[in-house]
Every structure is written in C-alpha cells, then in structure tokens.
Amino acid sequence: MGTVLDSHFLALTAIVTVVYQFIFFVITALFKIDQVTDFAGSTNFVILALLTLILKSTWHFRQVNCLDFACCGMGTSLGDFSSNEAVWVWTVSLPLTVVNAASDGGGSLKPADIIGWTMWVFGFLIEAAADQQKLSFKNSPENRGKWCDVGVWKYSRHPNYFGEILLWWGIFVAASPVLEGAEYLVIFGPLFLTLLLIFVSGIPLLEASSDKKHGNSGAYRFYKKTTSPLIPLPRGVYGNLPGWCKAVFLLELPFYSRNLPEEAAVS
Template sequence: MGLPGRALFLLAASDFVLQWGLWAVAAALRTEKFFDLAGSGAFILLAQLSLSWGNSSHPRQQIQTGLVTVWGLRLGLFLFLRILKDGHDRRFHGIRDQPGIFFLYWTMQGVWVFITLLPTLLLNLEKREKPLGFWDYVGWSTWAVGFIIEAVADQQKWHFRSNPDNTGKFIQSGLWAYSRHPNYLGEILLWTGLFVSATSVLRGWQYVSIISPLLVWYLLNYVSGIPLLEKAAMKRWGKEAAFQAYLQETPVLWPIRFWQ
C-alpha cells in the first residue's frame, strides 16, 4: 500500500472511530441530538487531517479544504439548532432505543462522510503542484451556487416555521416556490463542484471519486431525503387542494419542467 493508500486508510479509520465512539455515547443517553453535528464534524476533521498530511502549502488544497470547513460549520450548527428546537428527529423514531440498529445509522454516516469527501481527500493528498486553472474555478463557482442555494433555502424554511401564523402550513415561498427541495438541490451542486475542482489533479483510478456527487444525488433522491419528506408531506397535507396545486406546479428538485 502506497503513501496515499495508507493515508486514506488512516482517514477512514479516524472517521469510524469518531462515529462509533459517539454512537456509544448517544446510545447510552438514548439521544440523536448530536448525530448530524457528528457528521459535519467528521467532514471537517478528515478534510483538515488530509490537508496536513498532504500538500498543505498549495492554494488549491487550502481553498478546497476551506470550502468543506465552511459548509460543515454552517450545516452542522444549523442542524444542531434545529433539533434542539424540535426536540427530536423523526428519522430515529423507534431507533434510538435499539442500540444495534442505531449503530448501523452511525456506521452508514461514516461511510457517507468518507465517500462524499473522497475527491477532496485525494486532492489534498496529491503532492503534485499545478497552477490553478479552468476546472478549479468552475468547480468552486458551482460549489458557491450550491452553498448559497442550500443556506438560503434552509434559512427561509427556518423563518417560515418560526412564525406562529404558519403553524400547520407548508412552505411554498422563496426558493421553495421553484423547487420542493431547494436545499437538496444546493447540496448536490456543491459536492458536484468539489469533485469538478478536484479533477484538476486527479488521475487514473482516482476518477472513481465521481461516486461522491453520485452518492449524494442517489441518497437524496431515493433513500433518506426526498422520499421520506414527500411521504410525510402527503400524509399531512395530501388532501388539501393548495398542496395538490403545489405538487402540480412545482418541480421536485430541479427548478425546470420538461415537456414531451
């Protein structure tokens, strides 16, 4: 195993040691309140570790790691404050009291963190120096668009839900008038951007890290994101004419409708 391989192994080990250690605490306390915070923290930890082990003096690696860190800090704090406000996370109903299944959730979070961050880890561990170029700026610009969309959508929904006049209502204003899940759209865009910027130095087998944005897209579209929220929304507002109109007029994710 070469130096990058050993470094990736150690990074993966650090990721799972963190997840499993925090699972033990969460299981003992029967709480999911710091689950998302642990995930965001793992992104920051692995990005910073890989930067320190790799070519930490090059601006490409410093910028890429900075973008991951900014995203992790914002999302981690936002999700932590949200669960403190709500008091629970519906994903864990009936799960937090079952340590074995709860362990699987923390393990899958570790897998998600490592795979999603893989392009940045490979970039940071790359010793070759190469001037900043077209794909760096395209990738970082895509990240910026995605980050802004995600942050604005999250903030709009937070303010909507904080208004007592909106109790029992669904949001359909702001970015939510153009997409039913704009925060997920932003998430997909920003990780796609970080893969694109990493292609400036990726070579050979390292392009397998395209699995990062593909995994994010798949999970949000088919597993833990949109399906769960759409099902919950249908259960709550499915009989309302206004909600049915919203479904008909507003795309699920991309703010574009395609006609045959």
C-alpha cells in the same frame, strides 16, 4: 499520480471516520440523545479535510480553498445514525481527500477549479437561503401546519438538497485536475450523495411525510404539481410540462407521490 494509494490516505480516513462515528454512536446510545447526529456528520468532514491537509503539509491554494469549502458546507445529515453515517462521510469526502493527498496540490490552477468553485458557491447560497427561509417560515405562528412555499421553495420542493448536491459536485470538479486513472473513481463520492438524497433517505422520506400531512389539500396538490422536486424552475414552466418530461428529465419519480390519494397523483 497514485497519491491516495501511496500515502494510505484512504485507509487512514476510513479508520478515523469509523472511530469518530462510533464514539458518537456510543454517546447517543448511553444518553438517549439524537441531536448529536448532525454535529457528528458535519464535523467529520472538517476533521478529514484538516487531517489530510496537515499530514501532507503542502498548503497549495487549491487544497486550502477546498478545505474552506468543506468547513463552510459540512454536509447534510442522513437522519439515520448508524454505520451508514460513516460510509456517507467517508465516501462523499473522497474528492477532497485526493486533493489533499496530492504532493503539489495538483499544480497550477485550471479552468476546472473556477468552474468547480462557482458551482460550490452557487450551491452553498441556494442551500443557505433555503434553510434560512424554511426556518423563518416555520417560526411564524401563522404558518403552523403549512408547507413551506416561499423564496426558493417556490421553484423547488427540495432546494436545500439541490444546493447540497451542487456544492459537492463542485468540489469534485475542482478536484479533477489532480485525478489520474483509477483516481477518477472518487466520482463515487458526489454520485453516492446524489443517489442517496434522490432515492433513499432524502427526498423520498420528506415527500412521504408531506403527502401524509397535506395530501388531501387541493392547494398542496397544486403546489406539488407545479413545483419541481429538485432542480429549481419557474412554476409556470414546470407546471405546463408533460408528465413524461418531468419524470425523465426533472426527477418527478412516481414513488414520490405514492402516499397521495390516488386521484391526486402528480402527473
């Protein structure tokens, strides 16, 4: 198909992303405000989606639907406002860029479209529920100083990240009908996001913060031992699994517990 390379969409989206993030970097540096980080990262997704769709102007249903998904989901901020933000936005947007670069939107709808859209909706609902439940929990005075363990947080210590990962993999699956040959390398988009949240700036940072705050609490250690770090599971199931199974299949990585007291390490 060669749509991305022929239309120079990769170069264009990269330039737009770098310029856009640099503008907000300057704003942050001049006015000493970090609140624009989330806004810059989220809106950058929408700008790239709109730009590539308008330039191609084919307006296939697959393209418009994926644009709607990008506008609704918009992504999770890294919390590190630097060149990483530009790399993150551009890389994760790759599947959407390919869809919009396709001259006919990839032709008729395929089963992969339905599967991908279903994954996106499921991921979006989980993330939205997690964010709303955590906000309500934190806004209650009686919960001050406690960790959130209500709603979907009963089944995952980071359900919002699970939802975010799932919805971007859904976009990749929905984009797969337009991919040919080297274009399958856009799988690096959702893969990059997944690895980032699991190993770098997502779960590890939040686990370390929570362990330092609550690590001496027996109730917290019980919560951590019986609650999956990412993939939602009933506590009765997860809590009774052997440690090797949690580590290999459910991402209970040893460094998630390095800030717990030694005798309290999750097994």
